[in-house]
Amino acid sequence: xxxxxxxxxxxxxxxxxxxxxxxxxxxxxxxxxxxxxxxxxxxxxxxxxxxxxxxxxxxxxxxxxxxxxxxxxxxxxxxxxxxxxxxxxxxxxxxxxxxxxxxxxxxxxxxxxxxxxxxxxxxxxxxxxxxxxxxxxxxxxxxxxxxxxxxxxxxxxxxxxxxxxxxxxxxxxxxxxxxxxxxxxxxxxxxxxxxxxxxxxxxxxxxxxxxxxxxxxxxxxxxxxxxxxxxxxxxxxxxxxxxxxxxxxxxxxxxxxxxxxxxxxxxxxxxxxxxxxxxxxxxxxxxxxxxxxxxxxxxxxxxxxxxxxxxxxxxxxxxxxxxxxxxxxxxxxxxxxxxxxxxxxxxxxxxxxxxxxxxxxxxxxxxxxxxxxxxxxxxxxxxxxxxxxxxxxxxxxxxxxxxxxxxxxxxxxxxxxxxxxxxxxxxxxxxxxxxxxxxxxxxxxxxxxxxxxxxxxxxxxxxxxxxxxxxxxxxxxxxxxxxxxxxxxxxxxxxxxxxxxxxxxxxxxxxxxxxxxxxxxxxxxxxxxxxxxxxxxxxxxxxxxxxxxxxxxxxxxxxxxxxxxxxxxxxxxxxxxxxxxxxxxxxxxxxxxxxxxxxxxxxxxxxxxxxxxxxxxxxxxxxxxxxxxxxxxxxxxxxxxxxxxxxxxxxxxxxxxxxxxxxxxxxxxxxxxxxxxxxxxxxxxxxxxxxxxxxxxxxxx
Numbered sequence: 066x067x068x069x070x071x072x073x074x075x076x077x078x079x080x081x082x083x084x085x086x087x088x089x090x091x092x093x094x095x096x097x098x099x100x101x102x103x104x105x106x107x108x109x110x111x112x113x114x115x116x117x118x119x120x121x122x123x124x125x126x127x128x129x130x131x132x133x134x135x136x137x138x139x140x141x142x143x144x145x146x147x148x149x150x151x152x153x154x155x156x157x158x159x160x161x162x163x164x165x166x167x168x169x170x171x172x173x174x175x176x177x178x179x180x181x182x183x184x185x186x187x188x189x190x191x192x193x194x195x196x197x198x199x200x201x202x203x204x205x206x207x208x209x210x211x212x213x214x215x216x217x218x219x220x221x222x223x224x225x226x227x228x229x230x231x232x233x234x235x236x237x238x239x240x241x242x243x244x245x246x247x248x249x250x251x252x253x254x255x256x257x258x259x260x261x262x263x264x265x266x267x268x269x270x271x272x273x274x275x276x277x278x279x280x281x282x283x284x285x286x287x288x289x290x291x292x293x294x295x296x297x298x299x300x301x302x303x304x305x306x307x308x309x310x311x312x313x314x315x316x317x318x319x320x321x322x323x324x325x326x327x328x329x330x331x332x333x334x335x336x337x338x339x340x341x342x343x344x345x346x347x348x349x350x351x352x353x354x355x356x357x358x359x360x361x362x363x364x365x366x367x368x369x370x371x372x373x374x375x376x377x378x379x380x381x382x383x384x385x386x387x388x389x390x391x392x393x394x395x396x397x398x399x400x401x402x403x404x405x406x407x408x409x410x411x412x413x414x415x416x417x418x419x420x421x422x423x424x425x426x427x428x429x430x431x432x433x434x435x436x437x438x439x440x441x442x443x444x445x446x447x448x449x450x451x452x453x454x455x456x457x458x459x460x461x462x463x464x465x466x467x468x469x470x471x472x473x474x475x476x477x478x479x480x481x482x483x484x485x486x487x488x489x490x491x492x493x494x495x496x497x498x499x500x501x502x503x504x505x506x507x508x509x510x511x512x513x514x515x516x517x518x519x520x521x522x523x524x525x526x527x528x529x530x531x532x533x534x535x536x537x538x539x540x541x542x543x544x545x546x547x548x549x550x551x552x553x554x555x556x557x558x559x560x561x562x563x564x565x566x567x568x569x570x571x572x573x574x575x576x577x578x579x580x581x582x583x584x585x586x587x588x589x590x591x592x593x594x595x596x597x598x599x600x601x602x603x604x605x606x607x608x609x610x611x612x613x614x615x616x617x618x619x620x621x622x623x624x625x626x627x628x629x630x631x632x633x634x635x636x637x638x639x640x641x642x643x644x645x646x647x648x649x650x651x652x653x654x655x656x657x658x659x660x661x662x663x664x665x666x667x668x669x670x671x672x673x674x675x676x677x678x679x680x681x682x683x684x685x686x687x688x689x690x691x692x693x694x695x696x697x698x699x700x701x702x703x704x705x706x707x708x709x710x711x712x713x714x715x716x717x718x719x720x721x722x723x724x725x726x727x728x729x730x731x732x733x734x735x736x737x738x739x740x741x742x743x744x745x746x747x748x749x750x751x752x753x754x755x756x757x758x759x760x761x762x763x764x765x766x
Contacts, residue, residue, distance in 0.1 A: 078197075078198045078199060079199055079215055080097075081198065084096065086102070086322075088100065092108070092109040093145075093601055094145060095108075095600070096146060098141075098142045098192075102319055102386065103318075103386040104316070104318045104383065104386060104467075105385055105387065105472070105559070106142075106383075106467050106469035106470070106556070106559065106597055106599075107472065107558075108559070108560045108600035108601075110561060110562065110602055110607045111560065111562040111607075112602070112607035113609060114560075114563055115585060117562075119586055120643045120644050121576075121586065121609070121643060121645065122641060122645030122646050122647060122648075123641055123647060124608060124640045124641055125640050126639045126640065126648075126649075127160070127167045127637065128635065128636070128637055129158075129160070129636035129637060129638055130154075130636060137155040137189050137726075138595055138616030139154060139155075139613065140190045140191065140192045140595055140617060141153045141191060141193035141596055142193055142467065142556070142597045142599050143193075143599055143612065143638065144193070145601035146196060148164050148165065149163065149215075150162045150601075151196060151201055152193065152612065152638065153191040153192075153203055153239075154191060154636065155190060155191060155206075155636075156191065156205065156206045157175045157205030157206055157209075157236070158173065158175065159173040159194055159213060159218065160172050160638075161215070161218060162638075164601060164640075165604075167638075170218075171217060173211075173213055173218045173220075175209070178207065178723065179720075179722075179726045180720055180728035180729065181235065181728070182726035182727070182728055183728035183729075184235055185206070185233075185237070186252060186254070186256065186501075187237070187617050188237075188617030189206050189237075189726060190237050190617045191206070191236075191237060191239075192238050195239060195240040195247065196215065196242075199215045199216060200212045200214065200215060201214075201218075202240040202267075204236035204237075204249050205236060208225060208235065209224065209236075210223070210224050210236075210240060210247065210249045210270070211223045212270060222269065224272070226251065226263050228275075229258075232253070232256070232257060232308065233256035233257065233498070234251045234258050235252045236250075236251050237252045238250050238252070238313065238316075241317040241318075242319065243317075243326040244321075244360060245266065245268075246266065246267065246359050246360075247264070247265050248263070248264045248265075248359070249265075250262045250312065250313025250317075251312055251314065252314035254310040254314070254331045254332050254334050255501045255502060255503055256308075256334075256501065256502065257307055257308045257496060257502045258308040258312060259277065259279055259281055259308040259310075259311070260277070260278040260279055260308075261275055261277040261278060262276050264359060264362060274362030275362070276289065276291070276357060276364075277289070277291075278311035278313065278331075278350045278355070279299075279311040279349075280292045280295045280309070281305060282306075289362070289363075290363070291350075298346040298348055299348055300343050300346060302343055303342045304335070304340060304341050304342075307334055307340075307341060307496045307502055309333065309334055309341065310331055310332050310334030310351060311332075311334075311350060311351045311352075313328055313331065314331055314379075314381055315329055315331070315382060315383070316329060316382065316383045316384060317329070317384075318385075320413060323414055324358060324359065324360070325358065325365060325414075326356070327355070327357075327413070328355040328357060329353075329354055329379070329381040329401065329403070330350050330351060330354075330380055332351065332352065332374060332376075332378060332379045333348065333351050333377075334502050334503075335494060335503055336374075336375050336377060336503050337375050337490060338373050338374075340494050340504045341504070342373075347372035348372070348374070349367070349369060350367060350369065352369060352374040352378050352403070353367050354367065354368045354399070354401065355367050356413070366416030367416065368409075368411055368438065370405055371440065372439060374405075375447075375448075376404075376405075376458075376459060378461065379403065379404050380403040381403075382461075382465060383465070383466075383467040383468055383556075384400065385399070385470045386398070386399055386413060389539055390539070391419060391539060396412060396419065397412065397413050398410050398412060398413055398419065399411045399412075399413035400470070400477060402424055402462065402468060402477075403463065404460075404461025404462060404463065405429075405440075405457070406423050406426070406427035406429075406457045406461075407422065407423055407424070407427065407433055407440075408420075408477075408536060408538065408541060418433070418435065418438040420435075420538075420541050422542075424462060424463075424481060424536055424543070425457055425462035426457070426483050427456055427457065427462070428445045428446070428454075428456045429442065429443060429446030429455050430442055430443060430446070446488075448488040448490055448505065449490050450490070452487055452488065452489045452490075452519065453488050454487055454488075455485065457484055457485075457486070458484045458485050458487075458509050459486050459507055459509065460486075460509065460553070461482065463479055463481055463482065464482070464553060466480045466553070466554070466556040466557075466595060466596075467557060468556070468557055469556075469565065470559065471559040471560075471565075471579055475538075475539070476535045476536060476537060477536045478533060478557045478565050479533070479534045480533060480554050480555065480556060480557055480567065481532045481533070482529065482530075482531050483530045483532070484528075484529040484530075486507050487507065488505055488507055489506040489507070489508075490504075491503070491504050499733050500683075529551035531549040531550070531551050531553075531554055532547060532548055532549060533547045533557070533567055534546045545581060546582065547577065547584065549569055550569070550571050552570030552593065553570055553595060554567065554569045554570050554594075555570070555595050555597060555598075556595070556596055556597025557597055557598075558598040558599060558600060558609070559579060560579075560600060563580070564585070565579050565582075566609065566611075567598070568590070568593075568594025568595070568596065568598065568611050569593070570593045570615065571630075572589065572592050572594070572630075573589055574587070574590055574598070574611060574641075575587050589648065589650070590613050590639065590648060590650075591631070591648075591650035592614060592634060592635060592636070592637060593615030594612075594613045594614075594615075595615060595617065597611075598610065607642065607643070608640050608641065609640070609641045609642075610640045611639055612636070612637075612638050612639075613636065614637065615634050616634065630654075632651040632654060633651045633654055658704070659750065659753045659754055660704060660707065661754070662710070662747060662750060662751060663707045663711065664707070669741075673740070674741070674745050674748050675745075676738075676741045677738075677741035677743065677744045677745030677746070680738055681742050681745055684733065684734065685742065689701065702746055703749050704753070705750070710747070714736060714743075717729070717730050718731045718734065719731070
């Protein structure tokens with residue numbers, strides 16, 4: 066831990082326990098990512114409402130970038146306190162802006178090496194900051210928790226949160242405040258890591274406690290009592306070297322009255338339990354909701370949504386706290402729509418299951434047994450011996466994008482996804498500390514091509530249908546839904562003005578009537594939106610803000626034909642008010658020109674090209690996309706200039722472009738491997754020069 070200069074001498078706290086508990090008295094503030102500790106993403110402001118929304122226009126915008134690096138996805142919900150807005154961008158950058166004008170007060174650029182882009186699953190994204198007293202907390206991609214002065218942006222303290230820097234951990238989630246602790250998790254479930262959360266003293270940065278979410282090798286000892294309990298649900302011969310997964314990369318919540326911190330845990334690593342824990346077992350605490358006493362770090366209760374999970378069914382999704390009447394009794398509840406497709410309502414004091422029903426198409430389980438709380442398996446999800454088409458696929462019925470709840474309507478608004486995944490066992494699986502350790506092959510409609518034989522396994526074909534769904538959580542039924550184009554649409558805001566607001570992957574901001582789902586207004590942004598909007602007020606005027614920027618896990622899944630497909634993916638923070646102006650669109654994407662090939666290059670054998678294609682699929686396609694696929698946020702490697710071809714080995718093996726996020730691959734690729742990848746790319750580029758038609762690649766997007 067290193068200390069930096071102290072912050073401003075001002076003693077007035079931005080956020081403290083009393084202010085958070087009484088947030089209802091300050092409707093114009095947005096104190097946490099979900100506005101209040103209940104995380105409902107609901108604004109009590111009503112100046113912008115069903116009748117006035119047609120007058121909505123742009124108040125100001127702020128360009129979000131990081132030292133000119135490649136554009137990446139924006140996933141944070143801004144916070145607004147006392148006229149200042151605090152938000153984060155890729156790599157863990159933090160921005161403090163005048164909320165009424167967008168004027169920058171300060172900016173924090175963490176010194177993250179670009180090579181960290183190699184260590185991640187799903188983009189160099191960041192999901193927000195936390196405020197407490199006069200400090201702003203952020204987690205950086207390379208694993209540091211940083212406390213900044215809310216007044217100056219200067220570092221107060223910095224702490225390294227990683228227990229093992231040889232493993233491919235990263236941080237993409239927001240920190241969370243619980244009492245006098247700031248809690249941070251990490252990402253990397255597919256990268257062979259072991260999940261945990263760490264709690265630090267908000268004032269000093271000293272480690273208070275650490276809670277592992279899955280057991281480690283028993284031969285190395287048990288860190289805390291919960292791991293002794295969890296170890297009983299894993300095989301003695303489990304693949305401990307694989308880490309186990311269970312990372313806390315998404316959302317948390319904290320109830321200050323019950324003094325309980327709620328933590329959602331992630332997927333398994335590897336996915337198949339027959340490799341991970343050969344004797345079976347529930348494998349606690351994968352895909353679980355944990356209630357932890359933040360003072361002691363001890364578990365109070367847990368609920369596992371997907372025992373023995375094998376499908377990437379994380380329970381890291383956004384959790385909503387509410388008081389609802391069930392059978393004539395007012396209950397304190399926690400609600401979550403995790404990836405596995407069931408909407409859960411739990412008693413948040415005890416963890417008792419109150420209800421669970423499917424909110425999207427589900428075929429891996431028939432229902433959740435109310436008595437045991439366990440899913441009743443159908444057998445359709447077991448792909449150990451033959452491929453299976455499973456609903457939902459690994460993107461889940463609901464991904465990380467926050468849902469919202471309106472206490473006025475009693476409805477929860479879910480950015481939901483109906484999608485299948487073709488799961489195939491990988492019989493040759495071996496743990497690779499530098500690679501993706503899924504242990505299975507997956508074909509998903511988001512990333513074509515899906516081999517034709519598998520289309521026949523799915524009634525109606527392999528396709529994705531996304532919706533904004535209004536869900537009655539008490540009666541567990543759908544009230545209304547609006548279809549959306551596929552591509553991971555944005556999080557949701559509900560307001561007392563009778564509105565539900567959502568950004569889309571297609572580059573629009575949509576305003577729905579909260580009771581009926583009728584579309585009242587659409588504003589074309591031209592940039593795909595994944596983050597949840599928020600609302601605040603200054604001097605009696607209401608604003609709505611949203612971060613627009615597409616990428617992350619969806620870096621190569623721009624919805625074709627959508628508005629965002631035609632414009633450059635420039636990250637922006639957009640703020641709207643009544644009688645504002647029009648939104649300027651980003652510069653258009655121009656048709657790609659196919660440059661000439663290098664004048665000289667060595668001859669290639671067909672075997673070299675085939676190996677290069679296989680290596681490209683293993684190491685490159687996740688970011689850059691395959692030839693003929695939908696447009697990626699990253700450079701198209703099939704249309705490289707001769708000068709780039711000349712530097713190709715330096716780029717791939719030496720990290721020449723690491724400052725832009727293109728790290729060196731010299732730990733997994735040899736010089737021969739790189740030449741073979743280049744051979745494949747040159748061959749494909751030559752086909753284009755000879756007139757092969759790839760409209761997806763060449764048409765203006």
